[in-house]
Amino acid sequence: MASVDAQVFVISVAAELAGMHPQTLRQYDRLGLVSPRRTPGRGRRYSLRDIAKLREIQRLSHEEGINLAGIKRILELEEEVERLTAQVEALRDIVEPGRRVFTAGRAGEVQVVPRGQRPPRAEGALVLWRPPLGR
Numbered sequence: 001m002a003s004v005d006a007q008v009f010v011i012s013v014a015a016e017l018a019g020m021h022p023q024t025l026r027q028y029d030r031l032g033l034v035s036p037r038r039t040p041g042r043g044r045r046y047s048l049r050d051i052a053k054l055r056e057i058q059r060l061s062h063e064e065g066i067n068l069a070g071i072k073r074i075l076e077l078e079e080e081v082e083r084l085t086a087q088v089e090a091l092r093d094i095v096e097p098g099r100r101v102f103t104a105g106r107a108g109e110v111q112v113v114p115r116g117q118r119p120p121r122a123e124g125a126l127v128l129w130r131p132p133l134g135r
């Protein structure tokens with residue numbers, strides 16, 4: 001099965017799947033609402049994710065009455081939320097109690113051990129860090 005990000009649909013097929021006219025997709029590309037990848041010949045290639053975004057633009061426009069500038073801002077904010085959520089998860093992996101694993105090196109220095117891995121025996125003991133209660 002193809003990835004939702006695989007750029008496989010030509011503009012006519014993407015327009016049909018999204019229930020729009022191909023010229024509408026060209027306009028959305030010019031406005032930066034949905035920017036498909038380009039082939040070496042400059043043809044547009046849309047993914048399933050692009051088509052879902054086109055359908056959401058249509059819903060926001062027709063059902064919610066939001067203009068294209070407002071839709072563009074909504075899409076930008078949603079992308080920012082996704083990026084920040086991923087960043088929070090990455091940071092949580094580093095600092096959340098019970099999720100950080102350390103070992104002591106030969107000289108007594110503290111070393112972070114990737115989750116799911118054990119340090120070589122010669123490196124030191126494996127320790128699970130938990131903050132003191134009440135923090």
